[in-house]
Amino acid sequence: MTRSSWVETSLSEVPKTSHDLSLSYLSPDARLAILTDYTEHRTRVLRGEPLGLDPARFPNQPWLAPAARGLRRCPPDEDVRGYGIFTFPYGPVTGGVPEAVRFDVRTYGERILELTPVTGFKRRGVLAGIAGLPLPDAALRVERMVGNLSAAHVTAFLTAAESARGLPVPERELWTRALALELQRIYNHLHAVARVAESAAQSVGQAQVHALSEEVLRLAGWAFGHRWLFGALLPGGPDRRLEPSDRRTIGTRIARISADFQTLWDLLSHTRIFVDRIQGTSPIPRREAIRWGAVGPTLRASSVGWDDRVHAPIPPYTDLFVAVPQGIDGDALDRIAVRVGEIQSSTLAIEQILDRWPAASGEIPPEPCVEAHRGIARVEGPNGDLIYDVTMQGDRVAGASCRSASEANLPLLALGSRQSVFTDFSFAWESFGFVIAEVDR
Amino acid sequence: MSTWIQQAVARGRLTTRFPWAPPNEEEAPITAHAPEVPPPATRTLPLAAPVCPTGAIESEGVRQGACIRCARCLSHGLTPTGPVDLMASSIALLRSPSGLRHEPPSVRSPSPGFRRSLHVFLIDVGSCNACNREALGLANPYYDSQRLGIFFTNSPRHADVLLVVGIPTREMLPSLSRTYEAMPGPKAVVAIGACALEGGIFHGNPHAALPLSDHVPVDAYVPGCPPPPLAILSALWRVMRGPPSREGP
Structure with missing residues (x-):
């Protein structure tokens, strides 16, 4: 592989300016365009046509262009110059945030006046580096780009690639992807709840919820051979034929974990200290959530009931009932409550997936295709809507780009942290569920 | 508070027996194990080498440090039977079959200072x-x-x-x-x-x-x-x- 093929822009620019390059957000206009596409998408899905959005509608990749350039950093709502006001860098190496990211915090001691996330420290140029690779090798890199969201990224990437090649997908593969996605959603949501409980000094609560998260990871390891689902969804991989007894085991264990978690959540949500710390912390009003293009649980906590699994579903979600829990105030409590609701909703989805597991794998021979084609797909990952845009040349990837949920939500962190005190920062950070690996990819 | 304690006690002991017992199947799924080369290594390695996406499989053995446990080589003769808790003081020592099973992977003690915590x-x-x-x-x-x-x-x-x-x-x-x-x-x-x-x-x-x-x-x-x-x-x-x-x- 040549050196130049690893960088998305020009090589000389990357080490110095990647802080600025790595952030590109979906503008509100582009978001509306995508929102209105779903009726057509549903029709295509019902007709049995290739999955994914119609690339002809989005010639300029609106979600990838820095259309919201001015919106990257929330403007301060008061004059942040003055006596005693200073900026201190928090990160990229901190105890509080386990990933490499820096926050420039403007403050006079306690209250955050302005917060600017600075990313790019762990940029690895993964998507630029996969150009020219065969699909299974490219997918191997995509899943190892964001470890804890691997199923969501691989599903979106493969759906876009399959859409580009115009290939239908074997039915069982679709159901396997959905099962992996829901398992991944559950262990990420459990982790988020545990981290917030830890920040609120709920040691017993966080230990118990972390233990449940570990149980789901072990279940994933047992069912798919890998705790983080690496390799589980790759094309040409081993056929994961879940026998009826395996499906029963998965169903029983997930139902028990979900019930145990509900008991713990009842205890946590009646603990005054826990609720006091997160209620009203870093609120995102509905209007702001829409304006800045929030996605996932962050958007739903601000009482916007958008979920790709319901509104722009890829099969088998077209056949499943998915509950969409919503919040009202959009604060940290609502974001956590939405995740708690989604753990229940994912448990229900897994039940349905296991019940209707297809008997035959329905192999479809791949047809040769040599022209370059472009495909777009969106998938509801654990922390929100994920969009992949993939161009294929035959069976090789010619180019790929993505808009991740963490990228879309990052300005909201700046908005929500403003006005709050620095000790509340960890609640804000954990309740949004950011993964810096998908911003610095 | 008492409800919390009841809840925690009701779940029983969860903690692993490590370091007093080997890991069980739940603690170490198949991809946690290092791939091993069954004899004769001279026949298996050249067959498996081309499928390795990181080039970890060489003619002398598997560079465990480079292996990403993608399991592609398992359909080409290698077996997921290696130890789960590999560790060495240099990357060169992490090579199987030579020197992985026979010499226990070890670390030079960085200091006598770490004894109890x-x-x-x-x-x-x-x-x-x-x-x-x-x-x-x-x-x-x-x-x-x-x-x-x-x-x-x-x-x-x-x-x-x-x-x-x-x-x-x-x-x-x-x-x-x-x-x-x-x-x-x-x-x-x-x-x-x-x-x-x-x-x-x-x-x-x-x-x-x-x-x-x-x-x-x-x-x-x-x-x-x-x-x-x-x-x-x-x-x-x-x-x-x-x-x-x-x-x-």
């Missing part, structure tokens, strides 16, 4: 977040690293061990060196995960500045993608206690 600081220099999560997982009741005297600390000033995850990107090098300098002696560096060892699936990435030992002195290498929590726990345990030959658990 070890404070660990985690630094991410370009990971996918899976290694971070596995390392943080040591605090959950299933592993409970604190019962062995292993604690995670929020400041390098209080740390004995720097736990490095991810492929070292150029942007993180200054932070990595400064963090290491901020730690008081005696101190040790443990690199975990294929990315930190040999770049893993991202080997050859121009954003990365490998090897890690060019920037900080590394005392122990733990392969895996990501290494399961038990492998990380075992590595920290061995760093704390010194070579296993001198003193058993």
